[in-house]
Amino acid sequence: xxxxxxxxxxxxxxEGDSAVIKCTYSDSASNYFPWYKQELGKRPQLIIDIRxxxxxKKDQRIAVTLNKTAKHFSLHITETQPEDSAVYFCxxxxxxxxxxxxxxxxxxxxx
Amino acid sequence: GAVVSQHPSWVICKSGTxxxxxxxxxxxxxxxxxxYRQFPKQSLMxxxxxxxxxxxxxxxxxxKDKFLINHASLTLSTLTVTSAHPEDSSFYxxxxxxxxxxxxxxxxTQYFGPGTRLTVL
Numbered sequence: 213x214x215x216x217x218x219x220x221x222x223x224x225x226x227e228g229d230s231a232v233i234k235c236t237y238s239d240s241a242s243n244y245f246p247w248y249k250q251e252l253g254k255r256p257q258l259i260i261d262i263r264x265x266x267x268x269k270k271d272q273r274i275a276v277t278l279n280k281t282a283k284h285f286s287l288h289i290t291e292t293q294p295e296d297s298a299v300y301f302c303x304x305x306x307x308x309x310x311x312x313x314x315x316x317x318x319x320x321x322x323x
Numbered sequence: 324g325a326v327v328s329q330h331p332s333w334v335i336c337k338s339g340t341x342x343x344x345x346x347x348x349x350x351x352x353x354x355x356x357x358x359y360r361q362f363p364k365q366s367l368m369x370x371x372x373x374x375x376x377x378x379x380x381x382x383x384x385x386x387k388d389k390f391l392i393n394h395a396s397l398t399l400s401t402l403t404v405t406s407a408h409p410e411d412s413s414f415y416x417x418x419x420x421x422x423x424x425x426x427x428x429x430x431x432t433q434y435f436g437p438g439t440r441l442t443v444l
Contacts, residue, residue: 246433253438256435310372
């Protein structure tokens with residue numbers, strides 16, 4: 213089955229700096245890669261996703277890149293703000309099937 | 324995005340009792356729902372995949388007789404933790420993907436419920 217690894221497990225950045233979280237996956241058949249943000253005690257919220265036919269996607273301060281050959285994808289947050297502090301999870305899946313989640317990254321943005 | 328609700332949001336029960344958790348898709352039909360378990364500061368662990376009108380598919384290591392899943396309609400799936408014990412204490416979250424009210428299929432994105440915190444004394 214699919215195996216998703218996520219790094220780093222914790223990340224602290226100064227407000228205004230950029231944050232990058234990286235994930236690798238093992239199953240080349242996976243074609244959908246979402247990123248979720250989870251605040252303490254709350255549900256995971258989809259923040260951005262990318263499909264395997266696209267190499268990069270951007271939504272305001274958030275961007276995701278995908279390298280299918282190397283089987284890795286990354287989340288980039290620019291101009292970080294304190295409200296970006298949360299746990300971020302990457303996932304990989306084959307359309308219509310279960311998600312395989314990474315282990316999560318706890319991001320702290322220091323004001 | 325689509326809305327998924329869960330009930331109850333928090334439950335405390337005595338050891339040996341059974342607890343039922345409901346997961347509802349409010350504005351779309353959820354042909355498939357997933358049940359996850361999450362321990363503090365850990366990732367989401369898939370317990371089972373629930374398809375409307377058929378038996379759930381359980382992940383390896385998950386006891387199907389202990390965690391009963393029923394998906395009787397396109398908007399409701401239930402998870403019953405039978406004879407709960409303290410080690411079953413956890414955060415249980417459901418998710419769903421299906422068809423939105425716009426008629427647009429979304430077989431990629433999973434929408435999560437708010438979770439149910441179970442504490443077994």
